[in-house]
Amino acid sequence: MQPYKGLLVLDAAQGIAGPYCGMLLAAMGADVIKLEPPKGDWSRGLGTRQDDHSVMSTVFNRGKRGVVLDMATEEGKRQVQALAAKADIVIEAFRPGVAARIGLGPEQCRPDVIYVSISGFGQKGPHSERPCTDSVMQAFSGFASLNKGMDDVPHRAYTTPVDIHTGMCTFAAVQAAIADRALDKAPRQRLLDCSLMAGAGSLLAIQIGDVGLLGRQPPELNVPAGSYQCKDGAWVMVALVREQEWVDLVSLMGATHLLEDPRFTDFPTRAANKAALLPLLREAFLTRTCEEWLALFKTRRLLTDRVNTPLEWLAEDHTKQVNAAPILNQPGLGAVPMPALPGIGAILTPAPGLGQHTDEVLTEHGLKENAA
Incomplete structure (x- = not known):
């Protein structure tokens, strides 16, 4: 399924939630430009890695084109703004207000842009400026308190459920915005405020509904599971x-x-x-x-x-027979098993190297002659 062919996405987010949304858009046919600073997305430096690639950055940036521009320079800022002015969708994950201060706010975008802001606690409220990660939100939301081990101690989940769920919810919101935009008689911007707090809340909808209704923690549902x-x-x-x-x-x-x-x-x-x-x-x-x-x-x-x-799990016969984790040949890393997505299937287009497509993208959009 490639319903978003022809859509241009500027993905200026780092980490997991924003890039995950961008990766899904790329899988659906959109031209997703992964914008990174000269040092790269911080996910390139975590976990199993080789040179400027890591498994983490590969998982969340498959199918994109990689561009490095330095917004600390006037030329880099101008080039980013030029790309933003053309993009159908802009994804950013700066602290609230930072994107506007550095010249990457909705004001620099198309009048019909779908502008996605991903943050820890949302764009407003007393915690909006707080730094946040998946683990922090597992603690704040109550997720960790419900994830007690046999030692009766709250634990964070070793994976990143809040980040990934927030990325999936953001993708759903963007899809709704794309469909809604098609009904417009006059162009208007759509500003999507997507936060890890909202993502965690939606993961815990049953538990939050229970405690809010009862005013206390209800008994466990299915002891001795x-x-x-x-x-x-x-x-x-x-x-x-x-x-x-x-x-x-x-x-x-x-x-x-x-x-x-x-x-x-x-x-x-x-x-x-x-x-x-x-x-x-x-x-x-x-x-x-x-x-x-x-x-x-x-x-x-x-x-x-x-x-x-x-x-x-990889060694299970069932996993192998249904090809649940086909191999992605990722330059710089090698053969990486990459689980297929429900209803979508395998996404086996490699992730870009740091700045791999900078010249290509700048030339394509008429910006190469002024490139640093």
Whole structure:
């Protein structure tokens, strides 16, 4: 699907949320110009990397053209403004007000531009100037407090769920703006305020609705769902959504006596007596290997599976047979497995090197003769 062919996007964001939105637009056919300062997007310096490429920057910048311009110089500023004046969509992730101060605000853009601002806390409010990352927002939003491990300590998720979800939501908002713009009788700008706080809030909609309605934290939904270590050291994940699954679980485990215990009658009572229940189940799980438990649970189609590492996921037969992670041949890095996107599929166009297309883009837009 290439519905956005012919659209020009100036992606001046760094990191994850903004670039993720830009990558999806590129996958849909848009000409996305990845604008970077001379030192590059900070994501180029994190994680597994080679020269000016990293896996992180590759994931979020596939399919774009890379341009380096220095807005600290008058010439660089002029060239960026010239590109912004042509772009259908501009994506920026500066602190609120910075884009306007450096000459990359809506005033420098087309009268019908879709102007996307991505920030931690939004463009207004007492926290709008605060620096923010995915981890900070996991803490602020309450996400980390709900992600307690067996040690009962709040943990950040090791991946970046808030950044990625915010990028996906931003992509959805941009798509709506593109469709809405097609209905205009006169050009008008659309200013999209997209924040990590809003992204985190939408991830936690059920939990926020619950606590707002009750004025307190409700009991856990499906105790004793969770991960349990087995005899061989592997871990099995158990999910429960119906009471019958609790009956099937303990029956298969040979622990039918738990069905007679009034502390464990239903989800609410099990939640109230979680501290008493979990040690009993942990001890039981240690009597068999992970594969033995899974084979047993499959006889009742219970919602269980082995807790894999990402490397083990790549090695799974199912992953291979459905080509869930085809190979992207990324110059500078090599063969990188790149998971396909739901409903979209594989995006296997490499990410640009730092400034790789600067001359090409400037020439194309009539700016090369004045390039530094």
